[in-house]
Structures are given as C-alpha cells and as structure tokens.
Amino acid sequence: MNDLQRQQSPSDKPLVVIGSGLAGYTFIREFRKLDADRKILLLTADDGHSYSKPLLSTGFAKGKNAEHLSMADAGKMASQLDIDIRTHTRVTAIDPEARRLDAGFEGSSSSAGETIEFTELVLALGAEVVRPPLSGSAADEVLSVNSLMDYRRFRERLVTVAQQRCAEGAVDRPIRIVIMGSGLIGCEFANDLLASVDTKFTVDVISPDSRPLQRALPEQVSLALGQGLEEAGARFHWQSTVGSVDHVSEASAGGGSAYLVSVDGGELRTLQADVVLSATGLRPHSALAAAAGLEVSRGIVVDRQLRTSKADIFALGDCAEVDGHLLLYVQPLMQCARLLAANLAGGHNADLSYQAMPVIVKTPACPLVLAPPPEGLAGEWTVAEADRLDVRALFHDTEGSLRGFALSGRHVIEKQTLLRDLPPLLA
C-alpha cells in the first residue's frame, strides 16, 4: 500500500467520469437524482460548458452563437450537480487493476500530471472527427464541428471573414463555405447555413458519394433530400474529394484572405472558399481505453449493463459499442445514461433494452426521419409513395416484417404510427 492509499478510506475516493458532453452530464444528472451524497469527479479536456449537441446544427437558422448555446459553464454545473469538475484536463492513462488514472492539465508545459484513484470509472469520451489526409498550406485550417468549442471556433472564423468584408466595403458579398462530406452532419450544416438569419452564405458540398446520406438512405429518399437542399441553394459536387487547401494571395482573392480548394474527380477543379468545414465522419474515441487493455472493437466494447471488459469501468455515449450496436445518436445515449445511473446508484444489474429509435435529420429544406434497419440485416427497401420531396420508403426483412423506414417531406408525420410496428432493437 502506498501513502496515498493509506490516507484515503474507500468512501473518499470518487466515482470518476471522463467527458463533459451530453453523455457525461446526463449520466451525472440522472445519478444525482438517486444519490445526493456520492463523491463525483468529472474530468474533461474541454471547457466543461453544458450544451445541447443537436442544437449545434441549428445555430445559424436560430441565430445562436456559442454563448447562446451554452446552458451553463463548468462552475455552474459543479454547483448544480454538487460535483468536482476539472476542465482542460486530459486523461493520459488508466490502470484498471489499481483503479487509478493519470491526468494532466492541457497546454501545461510541465509534465506534472496527477494520479487519481477511483471506485468506479465512467468513460463518456465521445467520438472524434475523421479527417481525411489533405495537403496544402491551409490544410490545418480546415474546421470540424463536433463540440461547442469547435462551434465557437467556427463562429470566430466567420466573424473574422465578416470583418474583412466590412473592410473591403463588400458587406453584401456572401461568405463562401465548402463542406467536405454529404452525411448527416454535412447535410444538416449545409441546410442550417443556407437558412441563416443573419449572414448570407454560399454552400458547396464536395462528396465522394453520388447522393446525400448515401449509405443510410434508400435512393429515392436520398434524391428527395438532395433536391430539397439544392432548392435551398446548396451546390453538390459528387464523386469528388478535396485534395488540397491553400491560402490564396490577397490580390487574387479580391482582398482579404481566402482558401483555394482543389478538387479531385468530378468536373470541378478548384474553387475559392472563406471557410472549409470537414464533415466526413465520426469514430468513437477508443485509444485511451485500448491502451488500458479494455476490449475495443469499433468502439469501446460494453455489455447490456454498459460494463467494459474490466471491472468497475463503464462506457456510454458515442464512444461505446453496446452489445454490438454503434449508435451515435441522442436517444440511445439518453437511455444508456439513465440505465447506468440507476444501476450504479442503486446497486442494480438491470439490462439495457432499446426500442426502435428514429433519427431525426435536421434538414428543414426536406424534413426527414429515418429508422435505420439493424446493421447487416438482410432485406430490402421499397418505396411506397413518392412525390417530389414527399417519399415514404419501408424496409422489410426476408420474412416480410417491417424493420426500418425512411420518411421525407409531408410523410414524416407517419413516424409515430410506423414506429409502433417496429420490433425493439435490443429486446
């Protein structure tokens, strides 16, 4: 026993949560409803602001910057939830057997980290943005938005561009955005920027696919979404990828700084942009868990009680692969947070169950609701009705049972009725 262990009685050691996103904060909030006394320590590499993740892709249509979207800062959260929070603190290693971890202050030049002991550890690490390799002098200025801090950086960049426009006396010239990727986030951001209440944008979407949300949606629904977004002003460049992003000289950019984006494939060769956003996908944060010897597949592997392969270490949210399911959406995350809180606070061993869960795609230009069929399930999509943006597509398995659907336009209203017919994802 070392000195630290001798000084601490077990009850002094906290339940430690890593990550201050929706998963971490929701878990703690639910836990506190059941146990007001337990010592909880939250470690986060971010600034610890509490915010609603889904609203990051509706901020422009609603005229909300990062400050508007922040519901509470770390200090307020700490007192509200009666917990300790360490912000800008990155966990560098976990020792599952000794039940302790190493953490260091971000940006601190000294290597003086600290060792923290825990009774139980909850990993709410989220997902990281997948960045395709890019060349060019401005490759590292390509932005992604997967957190409130990212959103703030994006907004700050836009303020800089707007100031340049002012200085040039070209206030009315739209801000040119290039979005890489036509998945959920790429489409939601394209729509949100085009619906902006206070700034005029042009939006070019560059994608290796042939249509929006290609892997998730049956063709006709996907085409309806593409049509809706195009009518809202989006310009799609299909079967293309961004090769490089360079700074353009002030003269050729017409004053101010801008980027020259070179495009591989397709007909378009280059285009100029004021901001380049990368939205090419997310991947669960699992490196820390893997280094600690936890079982990792596509995400951190957990069972239906959200237990990792090591005792007293749990994972939930975007970082977790729950009984084989990798679902980076809000509703499964909320269900996991509630179950884990009840189990840990009450000493229960309840299993998670998932009802069929719809994904609401926030593209008002073509409203869309998707209930994805279970991964790998054999079956086929049939389009029951299609009229311009209004499409109803149903997925039936080989036995003829309804297992998924995609609804667009006026058909989204049918989601409630159809959901009742879907069997649970995890019974």
Added chain:
Amino acid sequence: MRKWQCVVCGLVYDEAEGWPDDGIAPGTTWENVPEDWICPDCGVGKEDFEMVEM
C-alpha cells in the same frame, strides 16, 4: 395549461397549442400525449421532457 421542455434540445411542448403536426390537438394535456411521442427536434422520448414554468 402547462408547458413541458425537452431537456436535450430545449423544444417546448405547450399543452394549449398541442402538436398538430403529429396529430396532437390543441389542449391535449401532457398525460394524454401518446407515450411513444418523440421530440420533433431531436428524437428523444417523453421521459426526457420536464415541466417548466414559463
């Protein structure tokens, strides 16, 4: 008439207004909103709504 707010995205369900887009008539109390109704903005269920004074 009361109001209920989605804890995830802040959407407000106002009993006075109902949610006609989902076939929920104005004046429908929260108890009478179908159990499987989901937040139109972010997709979470009724259990993620809390009553708010507004």
